Amino acid sequence: xxEQEIFTFIKSIITDNEDITTFIPNEEIKVEHRLVEDLGxxxxxxxxxVYELQEKFESLDESGISHWxxxxxxxxxxxxx
Amino acid sequence: VSYLKRFLNSQLTLEGKVVAPKELQEQFILLxxxxxxxxxxxxxxxxxxxxxKMSIKFFSILDKGHVPCLLPSHTTSYQLEVIQSNCSGHLWxxxxxxxxxxxxxxxxxxxxxxxxxxxxxxxxMCFLSVKNAFxxxxxxxxxxxxxxxxxxxxxxxxxHSFGIVCYLFTLLEKQCALDFNINFLGIxxxxxxxxxxxxxxxxxxxxxxxxxxxxDLPKEIDIISIGGGFIYSHELQQLxxxxxxxxLYVSYGMTEAGPRISSAQYHSDWHDGELGRAFSSVQCAxxxxxxxxxxxxxxxxIIKTPCLKINTTDNDFINDYYITExxxxxxxxxxxxxxxxxxxVINFGGINIYPQDIEAAxxxxxxxxxxxxxxxxxxxxxxxxxLIFTGNTTKEKIIKxxxxxxxxxxxPKEIYYIExxxxxxxxxxxxxxxxxxxxxx
Numbered sequence: 001x002x003e004q005e006i007f008t009f010i011k012s013i014i015t016d017n018e019d020i021t022t023f024i025p026n027e028e029i030k031v032e033h034r035l036v037e038d039l040g041x042x043x044x045x046x047x048x049x050v051y052e053l054q055e056k057f058e059s060l061d062e063s064g065i066s067h068w069x070x071x072x073x074x075x076x077x078x079x080x081x
Numbered sequence: 082v083s084y085l086k087r088f089l090n091s092q093l094t095l096e097g098k099v100v101a102p103k104e105l106q107e108q109f110i111l112l113x114x115x116x117x118x119x120x121x122x123x124x125x126x127x128x129x130x131x132x133x134k135m136s137i138k139f140f141s142i143l144d145k146g147h148v149p150c151l152l153p154s155h156t157t158s159y160q161l162e163v164i165q166s167n168c169s170g171h172l173w174x175x176x177x178x179x180x181x182x183x184x185x186x187x188x189x190x191x192x193x194x195x196x197x198x199x200x201x202x203x204x205x206m207c208f209l210s211v212k213n214a215f216x217x218x219x220x221x222x223x224x225x226x227x228x229x230x231x232x233x234x235x236x237x238x239x240x241h242s243f244g245i246v247c248y249l250f251t252l253l254e255k256q257c258a259l260d261f262n263i264n265f266l267g268i269x270x271x272x273x274x275x276x277x278x279x280x281x282x283x284x285x286x287x288x289x290x291x292x293x294x295x296x297d298l299p300k301e302i303d304i305i306s307i308g309g310g311f312i313y314s315h316e317l318q319q320l321x322x323x324x325x326x327x328x329l330y331v332s333y334g335m336t337e338a339g340p341r342i343s344s345a346q347y348h349s350d351w352h353d354g355e356l357g358r359a360f361s362s363v364q365c366a367x368x369x370x371x372x373x374x375x376x377x378x379x380x381x382x383i384i385k386t387p388c389l390k391i392n393t394t395d396n397d398f399i400n401d402y403y404i405t406e407x408x409x410x411x412x413x414x415x416x417x418x419x420x421x422x423x424x425x426v427i428n429f430g431g432i433n434i435y436p437q438d439i440e441a442a443x444x445x446x447x448x449x450x451x452x453x454x455x456x457x458x459x460x461x462x463x464x465x466x467x468l469i470f471t472g473n474t475t476k477e478k479i480i481k482x483x484x485x486x487x488x489x490x491x492x493p494k495e496i497y498y499i500e501x502x503x504x505x506x507x508x509x510x511x512x513x514x515x516x517x518x519x520x521x522x
Contacts, residue, residue, distance in 0.1 A: 018460065019459070019461040021465075021495070022494070023484075023494055036489060037489075040489055040492065042265075043236075043263075043264035043265040044265045044286065044287065044430075044461070046264070047264070047266075047267050047290070048267075048290065051267060051269060051294075054269075062269070062270055063096065063270075065264050066096070066264055
């Protein structure tokens with residue numbers, strides 16, 4: 001999957017999860033947005049996103065949550081698998 | 082023996098990885114170089130992203146005879162300004178020690194301070210004795226049967242009164258092991274960790290997250306304690322099914338109680354709100370609707386608090402009992418049942434959010450004429466804040482402004498514009514009518 005496809009996939013996970021609300025409407029989310037400060041995600045939100053991603057990308061390590069600052073960091077971690 | 086020395090000699094791990102005593106000692110030496118000598122009993126605020134450094138600073142400040150107060154790493158400079166104006170103190174933030182000309186507190190015994198509510202104007206500072214913290218940790222451990230061989234897995238905030246007693250003082254009291262974590266861990270991650278016997282403290286929202294996971298909890302976790310908000314009996318029943326031989330408890334407390342009040346072990350005929358009997362160190366009673374103090378019956382929970390000092394008014398006390406926000410019933414045998422909370426407080430996954438804090442911050446936006454903050458039910462978090470405003474600005478601008486001044490969880494993600502607020506005869510916003518307007522909307 002390329003960057004755009006992973007990005008769209010992550011956005012669909014966020015939209016489909018009724019417990020996650022972001023500061024920014026889904027259609028305005030950009031790859032450079034920061035996960036915590038810009039989108040308002042907490043570690044439980046991030047963990048559920050990562051668990052969803054792991055259904056497709058099994059080797060994605062959730063310990064990266066402490067290091068990923070932006071959506072692009074997460075996308076890059078997936079691309080590097 | 083100094084608190085710090087006991088901490089440095091403890092069995093500590095960070096995100097599952099062992100932290101060697103030598104490494105801890107080196108961190109301590111580096112941190113000591115930042116410390117600026119201050120007067121005895123001075124208040125020192127501590128902010129550190131690293132939970133181990135935060136703990137070293139906490140115990141080191143206690144050892145020096147000062148009063149430490151842990152603050153979250155995401156505390157904004159605006160919040161700090163408000164906190165300092167309410168209760169001034171020195172600030173040990175990350176690698177810098179900022180000296181304050183005038184630091185508060187006149188305590189006569191070893192104590193630490195805890196902020197109990199939001200931090201934008203209505204902050205309440207409690208000064209709690211270290212002696213009582215050890216006693217409270219001991220009672221908490223005894224009720225949950227936490228022993229020396231247990232590993233306590235931390236991911237509830239360390240800076241809460243709960244975190245200080247149930248993680249830091251418990252570690253020193255029981256000489257068990259402590260695993261620090263920066264993020265929440267689901268079952269999937271817990272199953273990757275190596276430990277023999279472990280204790281897990283969960284908030285209701287974390288419990289709900291775990292209930293959604295398909296996997297079972299690792300059998301090595303033999304104690305689970307849920308606290309910090311309301312948990313329903315059907316959720317406890319579901320959790321028990323996901324566990325192997327674990328003992329499941331519901332814990333209850335509040336900062337002013339130092340902070341634990343009770344722990345009740347889950348049983349098959351559990352009823353909603355069950356909290357068990359209060360620990361012997363905390364005296365509980367109710368304030369009835371006739372404004373009478375009674376040892377049993379229904380009303381607002383009142384407690385004889387071991388707090389050394391709280392910045393409260395006389396109205397917060399009756400016959401030396403501190404009047405809490407919780408509605409309870411106490412049976413003749415002393416069993417407490419939680420009935421609910423006073424209406425306005427937003428319980429966000431166990432963290433109290435005070436609407437007044439959010440409203441006060443939003444009112445600082447010049448384009449906003451008036452604002453109210455309400456709560457909205459949320460399946461995972463219990464309740465989340467919601468903001469309604471009049472004035473000439475946008476949702477995006479409000480969020481941007483509030484994010485610079487409040488903690489992320491305090492910033493409402495749902496914001497609505499109203500042309501004119503319905504008012505009561507006394508000139509206050511009619512919250513009930515606004516709720517009706519919102520429901521229609």
